[in-house]
Structure formats: structure tokens, C-alpha cells
Amino acid sequence: MHVTLMQAILIAGVVALSNLDGNFFGEMKFREPLVTGFLVGLILGDVRQGLIIGAELQVIWMGAVGIGPAAQLDIGAGSTIGTAVALLTGKGAAVAITLGLPVAVIMQFLNTLLMTSYSVLMHHVDKLVDELKEKQMIFIHIICGMITASVYAVLTFIVIYYGNDAINAIVTGLPAWANNGLSAVAAILPALGFALLLNILMEPKLIPFFIAGYGITAYTHFNTVAVTILAVAVAWVIYLIRTNSIPGPAAAADSQKEDDEEL
């Protein structure tokens, strides 16, 4: 499928939105592949396929978070461009993942450069404070995110509109052995996402609960919601026990005092 000028502009807009999500929109999650997949599907005239590829990418990047070391991947831009290419070439999610990955790395590198350069502007804001120029201070706050989003949009447009044929040739010309390699990479990548998520959540005293969550699912096929409900119950019980909120012989002596301390 060939991309039209209008489609390329709109896809660039979705990438800009995915970037603004983390800046201007306070992480309302417009950048998640479920949303961008839906929007790209809408633009390219195949909502159903967009949603399905979005869902697959969502699962793969379920664990990937935008903080700490994970900030080295811009999943929003990567998934959007990946989904667009997958729909344009008629290939599945594996293409979206493998093409999205380098995009995610490059875009994040660019973002880091921009965030470094915005430091310089802050010294200018210091001066504006002394002159009480509030409007200009606010302008600088707003313009930073807008500059980043514009850079994202322009680059996306160039890649999608002018790179369309080249990408098409590469993707459709892949031999079977290369496809096997790419699908293995796509199989392993979610592990990176979850490892990154563990990196912000995990502490040694939580290891038993990781084992429990894994064990329950591996042997019973409970889904995430079911396991989360169990986890909330377990966490709640532990909270009650540790705050001596459950009446019992051991806690009886302190119970009155503890009640007074309840918020």
C-alpha cells in the first residue's frame, strides 16, 4: 500500500501526540500502542488490524516503563511507526516490533539531546523571575515540549513519506531465515520490558510474591486481573497484621493504642 501525503502527515501527528503524552498531557497514556495502533489503523483504513497489532505491541511492551534506565527506549514513537509500517507492508506485528525498536532507540537519543539543551533555557528563566516576566516564563515552559513534539513529527513524516518505498522493499524482501531470527528477537523483547518494570518494583523481601505470581499463572492460567485481585488481598492482610489491626491475643494489649493511631 502506498501512503498518501495526508496519511503521512496524520501519522506524524500521532507520533507527536505520543510524545506530548509524556510532556504536555501528564502521561494520560495516549502513547500506549493500544491507542496509537487504533489511530494509525484509522488513518490507514484498517482499524481492526491496527487494533490487533497494537494489542500485540502492547503485550510486548507491557513492562516497559518511561522512567529510569527504561528511558532509553521511546516506545510511543517506536510502536507508532512500527504499526504504520506493518499496516503499509501488510506484514504482522513482528515487523512492527523489529522496525519499531531502532526507531525507539534513535528517538529517545534525540529526546535526551533536547532535554540536555533545555537546561540552558532554565538560566534564562532565572533572569525572567527577577524581572517578574511570568508570561515569558510560561512560554518557555510550554515551548520546550512543543519543540520536541515538532521534531518528532517532522522526522516521522520524512521516514514514512519518503522512506515508504525503501522500507517496503526491505520488509517484503526478507528471506525466511531472517524472519525466524526477527521473530525470536520479538519473542525475547517482552522479557526486557518486565525486567525493567521489576527494576523499579523489586526488593529482596518481595521475591516470594514474584514467585507466587509466576507460579499461580504458570500452573493455573489465571489472568493478570485475577492475580492482581489475589495480590491485593494478600497485601491487605499483611498491612492489617503489621499494623496490629486484627484483634488477637498477641495484639490485644496494644489494640486500643493502635486504634487511636488509625488515620
Added chain:
Amino acid sequence: MSNQIISAENNITRKDFWKTFWRSFTLLNSFNFERMEGLGYLYAIMPELKKIYKDDEEKLKAAYHRHLEAFNMTIAPAPFVMGISIAMEEQAKDDPDFDTSSINAVKVSLMGPLSGIGDTFFWGIFRVIACSIGVSFAKQGNVLAPFIMLFLFNTPAFLTRWYGLNLGYRSGSKILDEFQKSGKMQLFTYCAGIVGVMAVGCMVASQINIVSPLAFSIAGQKIIIQDYLDQIMPKLLPLLVTVGVYAAIKKHINVTKIIASIVVIGFILGVFGIVGMGA
């Protein structure tokens, strides 16, 4: 929306708090490596600062400089801190002996613990649940999927912002004192961690599809490696790879290097049919 007065003395109204609420969404907009969310924080509480120090330009400038200082926090719980800052600025205006450096000291002391709780809840729990449910709808091609996900995630995020701002303003310092003295802060974070970590454990077993297509014959008997792996433990490969990557991150190996290794090693293993994607 009635415009009820929140602080009669400084004429701070509910409308000002709504401004701060909406402005707090843009906290990351001018993120930079020197002040991080500093300018965003100042922007969010500017309406209140302007009213508090409307008669004293020098003090207003000092307050602006104060809140331009480096600040970094998961954004959903940040309005709680903003509420505390506004309350403290009001005290600082009335009390000439008030140590204004304590305003930033409180902000800085909250960055770590509140980000910890915020990350656990919003990245570890709400995002994961909202996305999991969204995915199950999207797989059927249901166009409501993205909207369901956005609704499930943003409802707690919006509520945390609005009530956090009000709670922080009214009784922020009191709550913090009690929480920190009683050790409930750590306990609460730990309990939230239980939910987050169990959900990740679940997803490692349900969402990662690493299998081995390797099969060969020995003396006429066909040996399928994956069958043996499943007998040891289902989803063994996803667990091993996740733990391996986690260990690499913990050893402070650059994430870009980890990604490059996954691409190179994964590709080679895939080409030789040792590792593949399961059904």
C-alpha cells in the same frame, strides 16, 4: 462548579486549585537534566504564589526562585506535594521567623518515597491492569479497547491529583509526620510492591512467548526440547530470560547494550531454530 474560598486570608479559591490541577499535567513539559521538573512545578503553583505574595514583589521573586529549584517526581502524586508547598508558603508569609528553606527540604524529602509509591501504583499496577484489559478487547478488534484502557488508567490518576492537592494543602505535613513516625510509609510502599511484583510474576508466565522449536531424533525416537522444558516447569524459558535480563540491569549494564545483545543473540538463536515465538 462553585468557586468556594479555600484560603480567606490570601483569597485562594477552588478555581485556583483547578488551575494548579490542570497545570500539574504539564509538569514534564520543560523537563531538562538540570532542574528536571522545576519550571513545571513553578508553573503549576504560580496562581497561588501570585496571590499569596501580591503585596511583596521581592518575596514573590524569592518564592519563584525557590520553586524553580530541581524537582523530580512521578507526576500523579506531585499535586499532593504542591498542596503542601502552598500551605507552607502561606505560613512563610505570615511568620517572619519561618525558615523558607524548609519548604524545599520537604519537597526534596518527598521526591523519593512518593515517587516509589507512585511508580508502584501507576506503572506497576494501574497501567498494567488497564492495558491487560484493553488488550483483551483489542484482540477481538473491539474499537472501544483504547477508550477502556484510557478510562481505567486515568480515573485513579485524576482522582489522585485532585484529592492529593487538597489533602496536601489541608493536612499534608500532619499526615507525613504520622506516616513517617509510625513507619506506615514503608509498610504501605511494601504492600503496594507486593501487588506490583505479583502482577509482574503473572505476566512473565502469561505474556512472554519464548519457546524452543528444537527437535531431533535419537535412535528413532523423536526428542522435542520444549516438551522436556515444560515438564520441568511451564514457562521456564520466559522466567530464565527475564531473571537474566533483570540481573544484567542490576549490574548496571547499559540498557542500550542489553537491547543490542538481545537483538544479536536472539536473531542468531532464531536463525538456527533454537529459540522462537510460541503460539
